Amino acid sequence: MAPDVKEKRIGDFVGRACILYSMSKVIVVRYSGGAQKKGLSKEKYLSLLGVALTELAGEQQVEKAIRKYLPNGVIGIKTNCLARSFNSTPTALTDALSLLLTQAGFDENDIIVWERTSHELAKAGYTLNASSVGRRCLGTDAYGVGYSRGFHTSGEVNSLVSRILTDLVHYNINLPVLKDHSIAGLSGGMKNMFGAINNPNKYHDNNCDPFCAHVNNLEPIKKKNRLTVLDAVKVQYNGGPGFVSEYISYYNSIIISDDPVAADRIGLEILKHARQVNGLPPLEKVGRPVKYLKSAESIGLGTADTNRIDIVVLVVDKEGRQTKGKLF
Amino acid sequence: MDRRMFLRCLGCGAAVASASQTDLLPEFLGGIQNACAFDFTKKLSSVEARYYKKLEGGGIECHICPRHCLVTDLERGYCGTRENRGDVYYTLVYGLPCAVNIDPIEKKPLFHFYPGTTALSIATAGCNVNCKFCQNWEISQSRPEQTDNLDLPPKELVEICASKKVPTIAYTYSEPVIFYEYMYDTAELGHKKSIKSVMITGGYIEKEPLADLMKHLDAIKVDLKAIREKYYRDIVKGELKPILDRLIQMKKSGVWLEILYLVVPTLNDSEAEFKELAQWTKAYLGTDTPVHFSRFYPHYLLRNLPLTPQKTLETAHDIARAEGLEFVYLGNLPGHPAESTYCPSCGALLIGRRGYRIYQNNLKGNRCDKCGRVIPGLF
Numbered sequence: 277m278a279p280d281v282k283e284k285r286i287g288d289f290v291g292r293a294c295i296l297y298s299m300s301k302v303i304v305v306r307y308s309g310g311a312q313k314k315g316l317s318k319e320k321y322l323s324l325l326g327v328a329l330t331e332l333a334g335e336q337q338v339e340k341a342i343r344k345y346l347p348n349g350v351i352g353i354k355t356n357c358l359a360r361s362f363n364s365t366p367t368a369l370t371d372a373l374s375l376l377l378t379q380a381g382f383d384e385n386d387i388i389v390w391e392r393t394s395h396e397l398a399k400a401g402y403t404l405n406a407s408s409v410g411r412r413c414l415g416t417d418a419y420g421v422g423y424s425r426g427f428h429t430s431g432e433v434n435s436l437v438s439r440i441l442t443d444l445v446h447y448n449i450n451l452p453v454l455k456d457h458s459i460a461g462l463s464g465g466m467k468n469m470f471g472a473i474n475n476p477n478k479y480h481d482n483n484c485d486p487f488c489a490h491v492n493n494l495e496p497i498k499k500k501n502r503l504t505v506l507d508a509v510k511v512q513y514n515g516g517p518g519f520v521s522e523y524i525s526y527y528n529s530i531i532i533s534d535d536p537v538a539a540d541r542i543g544l545e546i547l548k549h550a551r552q553v554n555g556l557p558p559l560e561k562v563g564r565p566v567k568y569l570k571s572a573e574s575i576g577l578g579t580a581d582t583n584r585i586d587i588v589v590l591v592v593d594k595e596g597r598q599t600k601g602k603l604f
Numbered sequence: 605m606d607r608r609m610f611l612r613c614l615g616c617g618a619a620v621a622s623a624s625q626t627d628l629l630p631e632f633l634g635g636i637q638n639a640c641a642f643d644f645t646k647k648l649s650s651v652e653a654r655y656y657k658k659l660e661g662g663g664i665e666c667h668i669c670p671r672h673c674l675v676t677d678l679e680r681g682y683c684g685t686r687e688n689r690g691d692v693y694y695t696l697v698y699g700l701p702c703a704v705n706i707d708p709i710e711k712k713p714l715f716h717f718y719p720g721t722t723a724l725s726i727a728t729a730g731c732n733v734n735c736k737f738c739q740n741w742e743i744s745q746s747r748p749e750q751t752d753n754l755d756l757p758p759k760e761l762v763e764i765c766a767s768k769k770v771p772t773i774a775y776t777y778s779e780p781v782i783f784y785e786y787m788y789d790t791a792e793l794g795h796k797k798s799i800k801s802v803m804i805t806g807g808y809i810e811k812e813p814l815a816d817l818m819k820h821l822d823a824i825k826v827d828l829k830a831i832r833e834k835y836y837r838d839i840v841k842g843e844l845k846p847i848l849d850r851l852i853q854m855k856k857s858g859v860w861l862e863i864l865y866l867v868v869p870t871l872n873d874s875e876a877e878f879k880e881l882a883q884w885t886k887a888y889l890g891t892d893t894p895v896h897f898s899r900f901y902p903h904y905l906l907r908n909l910p911l912t913p914q915k916t917l918e919t920a921h922d923i924a925r926a927e928g929l930e931f932v933y934l935g936n937l938p939g940h941p942a943e944s945t946y947c948p949s950c951g952a953l954l955i956g957r958r959g960y961r962i963y964q965n966n967l968k969g970n971r972c973d974k975c976g977r978v979i980p981g982l983f
Contacts, residue, residue, distance in 0.1 A: 358678055393749060417749055427905070434905055458663060458676035475745050477684040478734055478841075515662065518677035 300538035300579040301586045303328045304531050306601055307509075308593045311526035316509055321372035321530070323596050325505070328532040329376070331588055342380040345502045345534060349446025350386045351377055352500070356452040356468045357391045357400035359512075362519035364400035365451050369507055369530070373449065374411050389413040390440045392471040416440055416472075423474045424496075430575075431490035435473035441496050448500045450536065454508040454543045455516035456523070460484040461564035462547060463517045464540040465504035466492050466572060483564055486571035492536060493575055504539040506531040513550035525550040537578025538585045541569055542603075545582065549604050644752035649698035653686050654785055655813050656693040664693045669732045669781055669808050670846040683782040684747040685730035697728035698786045699758065702743050702751035703777050708960040712774055712804050713896055713935055714862055715945060716981025717823045719955050720962045723802065724761065724770045727777030728753070728786065732808055733842040735829065736905040737868055744778040745904075758790035765799045772822070776804035784813060791820035806840075807847040807854075814850055815857070823860035823982065826851060830865075830872040831881045839871060848884070855889045860982055862894040864935065867912045867920055869900065878920040882927035891930045892980040897921060899936035918942070931980075947972040947979070954979060 305324045307316060316324070326338045333341035353373060355365035374387050385408055391397045394404050394415035405413045414421065416438040423436035424443075441448060452468035459480045460467050467484065469491050470476035479487035492498060508531055514523035527546055533539035544566055548558065559565055573580040591601035655667040663676040666686060673681035675688040685697045707725045709717055729751040731744035738744050743751055756764075765773060773794055775787045780803050791801035800822040807826040809817075818824075828847065829840050836844040854861050865881060867873050878897075885893055897920040899912045917934050921942050924932040930948035934940050938959040945955040952974040956964030966973045970983045 423750070458679065459674070474747070474750060475684065475734075477680050477682055477747070478745070480679075480682070515677075517679070520677075 298579075299584055299586045300533065300535035301332060301588070302531060302533040302535070302538050302542045303331045304508075304529055304542065304587065304589045304603060305331075305598075306589065306591045307528040308591050309528070312509060312528055313526070315366050316368060316528070318368040318372045318375075321366075321369045322375065323592055324530050325369075325372055325376055325532075327590055327592055327598055328505075328530055331590060332532055332534065338376055339380040342376060346377075346380075346382075346447045346449075350388065350444060351382060352440055352445035352448040353387065353389045354441075354448055354450050354452075354468060354472065355389060355391050355397065355400070355402075356463070356471065357396040357402070358471075358517050359453070359455075359519040360396075360399040361401050362521075363453055363455070363510055363512055363524070364396075365453055365507060366509070367401045369505075370402070370451060373451065373505065384411045385409060387411045388440060388445055390438070391415050392438070393417045414440070428494040428496060430493040430495075431486060433473075433479060433487055433490040433494065435475055435491070435494060437474075437494060437496045438472045441472055441500055445500065447502045448497075450501055450504045452504070452506055453510075453512070454506050454527075454531070454547060455512040456514050456547060456551075456559075457484075457517050457564070458515075459564060460488060460568065461559040461566035462540060462544050462569075464506050464543040465536050466540050466568065467517075469497050469501075472497060483567050485567035486575075488568035489572035489575055489577060492572060492577055498577070501536060502534060504531075504533055504536050506539055506543050508543065508546055511546060511550050513547055513554065514556055523554075525554065535578040535585075537569055537572045537580050541580050541582060541585060542587060544569070545603065645700065645755045646749070646753075647700075647755075648696040648748055649700055650689075650694045650696070651698040651785055653693040653695045654788075655810065658691050662691060664688050664691055666693065667810055668784055668813055669810055670843060671732060671808075680747075681732075683730045683732045683779075685728065685782050695783065695785050697730060697748045697753075697783045699756060700728055700748060700753040700786075701726040701756055702729050702746075702748070702753045703727040703740075704754060704756065706768070706770055707774065707776075709772060709774075709802075710957060710960040710962070712776060712802065712825050713864065713933070714802060714823055714825055714860075715896070715933060715955070715957075716862065716894055716931070716979070716983070717802065717860055718771065718800075718982055719965060721772060722770050723772040723774035724765050724768075725774040725776045726756070726761065727775070727780070728783040729778065730782045731779040732782050733779070733806055733840050735806075735840050737839070737866065737900060737903055739901065739903045740777050741904040758786065758793045761790050762794050762797050762799055765794070766797060770799075772800040772802055774802045774804060779808070780805055781809045781813075784809075784817070788817055788820065791817070795820055806842070807850045808842050809850060810846075811850070811853060814853060818854065818857045818859050821859050823862070824854055825862045825864060826854070827864050827866065828881070831877055831884060832872065835872050839868075848888070852888050855893065861889065862896065863889075864896040864898055865920070866898045866900055867917055868906065869909050869912055869916070871909075873912065873916050873920075875919060875923060878923040879927065882924040882929055885924075886928050891928050893929070894931040894933060894981075895924055895929055896933045896935045897924070898934075901936070914940075945979070947975060947977055949977040950975040 305328045329341040333344045335341040357364040455463040457463035508529045569580040589601040666673045729746045729748040802823040934942035943957040
């Protein structure tokens with residue numbers, strides 16, 4: 277679970293506390309084929325995921341890379357289907373990831389694609405399946421699922437957590453879409469976990485800070501989330517979390533990390549850049565500074581400081597050839 | 605739900621309620637769940653909400669309560685029951701109660717409002733605050749898709765009251781402000797059919813919607829949870845000031861008003877606070893406003909605290925009486941003498957209560973049978 281330690285340094289005295297820093301690793305894999313208005317195909321996502329996972333894990337084979345983070349058991353894939361078919365977690369990405377999991381030896385039925393409600397999944401194009409055959413796909417509101425009996429608490433957050441996460445899966449892959457958020461400023465992996473609790477509406481004050489951090493610090497979420505795969509193919513750089521077509525930027529990438537804070541931090545850089553090149557004011561100027569990432573770092577969830585994030589950008593072309601690239 | 609089945613169940617004299625978990629709200633269930641199979645609806649309503657403003661540049665600002673949630677497309681307000689869809693704000697709980705029950709009016713508690721009668725009591729999911737002691741948190745802190753809801757539009761509620769000879773509808777259990785439209789339309793329709801309406805609320809509502817609503821209400825009981833702003837901020841997740849303003853507004857309107865103060869050990873149980881509460885009530889609402897001090901039971905996020913000691917409640921009672929309040933009651937202490945109503949002039953027992961049951965009623969109309977003093981309220 278802990279990020280790979282590439283570099284350690286002693287420094288930054290805060291009061292009397294001495295902080296031991298470790299580098300977090302974020303992989304950004306871009307597809308070089310130009311704007312993909314209909315999104316990427318499953319095959320293209322397969323290619324991007326393979327490159328991203330092996331690079332992140334430092335493995336040659338995708339299967340080994342997957343097993344490094346997900347050793348066994350039932351795997352959850354938490355989607356973000358709020359924007360329906362317009363800009364939700366693409367089915368092509370979920371299908372590609374599921375295929376890699378089965379190739380790594382997981383039974384199809386041990387993969388659960390999930391969201392807070394089944395109808396949101398259906399509206400985003402997913403085929404619901406709660407049976408014992410094939411990949412499962414269901415909302416927390418599905419019959420017999422619901423929320424945990426007991427509360428999970430962190431800071432001011434007191435919530436029931438989806439039983440899909442607490443009871444049904446051993447590990448979870450967070451599979452959100454990179455978006456602006458009208459209150460939080462950023463909707464990435466951490467904000468996506470609002471869809472795992474029973475009372476997200478209670479935690480939007482103060483730009484969701486520190487609530488978003490504490491939601492991710494709830495024990496089942498913190499313990500079971502192993503990977504964040506942030507879909508940044510179509511970036512909603514303004515007007516989110518709903519879909520507003522005029523504010524879509526085609527970044528054609530996925531962002532992957534085992535550090536949920538670092539993944540979002542790099543997502544934020546991309547969002548900020550898209551706003552800048554499209555002539556929009558910074559998020560801070562429009563009343564939605566992304567404050568919760570620092571709060572998340574302060575409670576040990578990951579790294580929010582880009583100086584301590586090892587960013588690897590790779591570009592994959594139509595033929596699957598990969599080269600080193602730049603973030604922008 | 606099948607209406608015939610619903611009516612039959614009410615005819616059993618039992619309660620109907622449901623939420624996401626079967627052991628929820630045991631006081632409402634009355635064993636009926638085992639007797640009948642209910643068909644709950646999974647649909648959410650899409651009735652346009654009232655009291656909101658569209659914002660330039662997108663989004664809406666909700667004006668139903670002082671929280672004034674700013675809600676953008678596909679998001680919900682703090683209550684979890686109102687959703688922005690394309691900058692039209694919708695209530696998702698119109699006609700969809702998750703708790704329905706026939707209660708004694710004393711359970712609300714309303715002690716000066718037709719004692720001994722019953723009220724068809726309803727609630728939907730959701731709340732605009734998040735009290736750490738909430739006894740109904742399973743519904744108040746849920747979103748409507750997380751509860752099992754009945755399909756009971758205003759017309760059906762009023763018909764049930766008429767057919768079952770229930771004189772009053774009570775909007776209660778969670779926070780009726782968040783199902784304002786449903787409550788308003790039911791209360792308005794009810795008045796046309798001589799069915800009364802009472803709101804059991806935290807009072808966290810804006811001035812204008814309250815003023816409009818009170819035209820169709822007969823009584824309000826407000827849970828004044830503390831007399832200190834800090835308590836509201838830390839324990840309730842709300843604000844005190846607007847609630848005090850609304851209490852004054854309610855009193856001035858002439859609608860019957862009673863207050864309940866839940867005494868939570870170590871958090872709002874000091875003698876200074878009891879005194880402050882009594883003095884404020886006397887100054888702004890009058891000595892004839894009934895005040896109920898109620899015993900706290902550990903619930904929700906305050907399971908670490910003990911029951912309120914009886915002595916603390918009696919202290920609160922004595923302080924309030926000494927400050928001049930004429931009708932001070934103690935709640936959740938079945939059998940205690942302070943459950944009953946006494947004449948402030950001659951001290952005679954007027955209404956004897958034990959729990960929710962009335963064992964004696966000596967009122968003559970609205971007067972003391974001994975000295976003839978007029979007792980405030982609706983009798």
